[in-house]
Amino acid sequence: MKVSRLIPISSILLCTALLPSAGRAQNHNSRPAEPGTINYVEGRASLDTRELNSGSVGSTQLQNGQSLKTAAGKVEVLLVPGTFLRVDDDSSVRMVNAGLADTEVEITKGRAMVEATDISKNNDIRVDQNGVTTRILKNGLYDFDSRQSTIRVLKGKAEVLQNEGKSN
Numbered sequence: 001m002k003v004s005r006l007i008p009i010s011s012i013l014l015c016t017a018l019l020p021s022a023g024r025a026q027n028h029n030s031r032p033a034e035p036g037t038i039n040y041v042e043g044r045a046s047l048d049t050r051e052l053n054s055g056s057v058g059s060t061q062l063q064n065g066q067s068l069k070t071a072a073g074k075v076e077v078l079l080v081p082g083t084f085l086r087v088d089d090d091s092s093v094r095m096v097n098a099g100l101a102d103t104e105v106e107i108t109k110g111r112a113m114v115e116a117t118d119i120s121k122n123n124d125i126r127v128d129q130n131g132v133t134t135r136i137l138k139n140g141l142y143d144f145d146s147r148q149s150t151i152r153v154l155k156g157k158a159e160v161l162q163n164e165g166k167s168n
Helices: 002-029
Strands: 038-047 050-052 069-079 082-085 092-097 102-109 111-116 122-130 132-136 140-145 150-155 160-161
Touching: 069 102, 082 092, 111 122, 122 140, 132 140, 150 160
Parallel strands: 102 122
Antiparallel strands: 038 050, 038 069, 069 082, 069 092, 082 111, 092 102, 111 140, 122 132, 132 160, 140 150
């Protein structure tokens, strides 16, 4: 009886040991996500004049100077690994700089949130809104509302600077 119990347990352990290596092999062959990559699209949204849909996920990037607009929709964009920009309905954002060490996005209309789960000391993540720049300093959740001209730090730490010489 003891032997028959060990066979199913050893089979489970063997499968568990093999599955992670199979997952790594798949990830090794796929292209890593880069700053500005579209991670999620729901409803109506566009990148400049190009409509976004579920097929845009993972294959479309918000490049420097491009604008992302939502109508009745929501979009999630990778800013840097572990940091995501979530754009709300009837909103617009512009990518100022999509870089791993120097990332800057401008909220030109509506609302967006930034969720940071893995900020490195080498990351400089900035969000511009209504003449103000917010530097994301620690992991957390940050809410930006251009209609109300508000920035809420729900968890984390940010530095807010008045923009000088920048156009909005």
